[in-house]
Amino acid sequence: xxxxxxxxxxxxxxxxxxxxxxxxxxxxxxxxxxxxxxxxxxxxxxxxxxxxxxxxxxxxxxxxxxxxxxxxxxxxxxxxxxxxxxxxxxxxxxxxxxxxxxxxxxxxxxxxxxxxxxxxxxxxxxxxxxxxxxxxxxxxxxxxxxxxxxxxxxxxxxxxxxxxxxxxxxxxxxxxxxxxxxxxxxxxxxxxxxxxxxxxxxx
Amino acid sequence: xxxxxxxxxxxxxxxxxxxxxxxxxxxxxxxxxxxxxxxxxxxxxxxxxxxxxxxxxxxxxxxxxxxxxxxxxxxxxxxxxxxxxxxxxxxxxxxxxxxxxxxxxxxxxxxxxxxxxxxxxxxxxxxxxxxxxxxxxxxxxxxxxxxxxxxxxxxxxxxxxxxxxxxxxxxxxxxxxxxxxxxxxxxxxxxxxxx
Numbered sequence: 001x002x003x004x005x006x007x008x009x010x011x012x013x014x015x016x017x018x019x020x021x022x023x024x025x026x027x028x029x030x031x032x033x034x035x036x037x038x039x040x041x042x043x044x045x046x047x048x049x050x051x052x053x054x055x056x057x058x059x060x061x062x063x064x065x066x067x068x069x070x071x072x073x074x075x076x077x078x079x080x081x082x083x084x085x086x087x088x089x090x091x092x093x094x095x096x097x098x099x100x101x102x103x104x105x106x107x108x109x110x111x112x113x114x115x116x117x118x119x120x121x122x123x124x125x126x127x128x129x130x131x132x133x134x135x136x137x138x139x140x141x142x143x144x145x146x147x148x149x150x151x152x153x154x155x156x157x158x159x160x161x162x163x164x165x166x167x168x169x170x171x172x173x174x175x176x177x178x179x180x181x182x183x184x185x186x187x188x189x190x191x192x193x194x195x196x197x198x199x200x201x202x203x
Numbered sequence: 204x205x206x207x208x209x210x211x212x213x214x215x216x217x218x219x220x221x222x223x224x225x226x227x228x229x230x231x232x233x234x235x236x237x238x239x240x241x242x243x244x245x246x247x248x249x250x251x252x253x254x255x256x257x258x259x260x261x262x263x264x265x266x267x268x269x270x271x272x273x274x275x276x277x278x279x280x281x282x283x284x285x286x287x288x289x290x291x292x293x294x295x296x297x298x299x300x301x302x303x304x305x306x307x308x309x310x311x312x313x314x315x316x317x318x319x320x321x322x323x324x325x326x327x328x329x330x331x332x333x334x335x336x337x338x339x340x341x342x343x344x345x346x347x348x349x350x351x352x353x354x355x356x357x358x359x360x361x362x363x364x365x366x367x368x369x370x371x372x373x374x375x376x377x378x379x380x381x382x383x384x385x386x387x388x389x390x391x392x393x394x395x396x397x398x
Contacts, residue, residue, distance in 0.1 A: 065210045068213070079225060086232050093243050
């Protein structure tokens, strides 16, 4: 039953990847994945919060009284989210403008509170850190992938940070703009879930 | 009882620690954030207005106290001399306040151009006020005069379907004129330090 630190890390990347396997934390998954850049930016911000709050919750797990643990977790998470918000405003302002309200909303992302409650409050610092990092990177990859798929189908190009837009589909392609609208997010997510379930799980 | 006290103490310590941390971080990033906001929110408007200037107006900005607020003035260098300033004022539009960046030539007190920075006007109608072509209509008007829409007996053609927006922008320009009147001597004094 006891897993190693490495296993705690890798489970977040495939076996328990949050948006697809657990279908958790869908608000940012659906809302911000219009482009690859937005998806990855949001994912990295969430990863930072996840790792930070997991480490701190795990460090304080014997100090925090169980009756008020949720309140304590929220204080810790909200602190990290505000740190991210301020840092993004200071250093990546255009991305902050694009993600807008979804940065402060990381506070209520159930992956973050879920990992604090279900994992970090019961495990040691190293494992919690690995768990947060794995979950966060899995979340980032999912958002990036979903963003890339929607962007390529919806606009025909792929924008990479600091680079020009790369035309993937060629000039003759007529953008299927439905995919960058809100309903397209549901369709893209559903199709990707379906594809993931086609790959058989290891026993 | 001991439990109760422990709960209160833990939460209080945690909350005050995080409060302190955030206050510190806020203070240290404040200046950087202000600069970023100027570059990305007001920057485009400032750059259109002061497009002929040879310096970076966002770096060469001055702050002047006006009653109990502090206003930023962006100084543009023309022909080797700091002679134009841009600053922001606001007026009431259709969907709330409209922020307007106003560029003035210090030599003849005439408007260079204006640019709308922030607004919540109707898309497609009032939102056309952000168009540089609309801002250019204000070129050459004396800033100290009251600026009005043509149908109110003024100088500016209203945008189609957006008379109230245009009125808001005109009101903002008129307010800017009042500010300019009040602070002109201070601006001229401070501008000398910029080359």
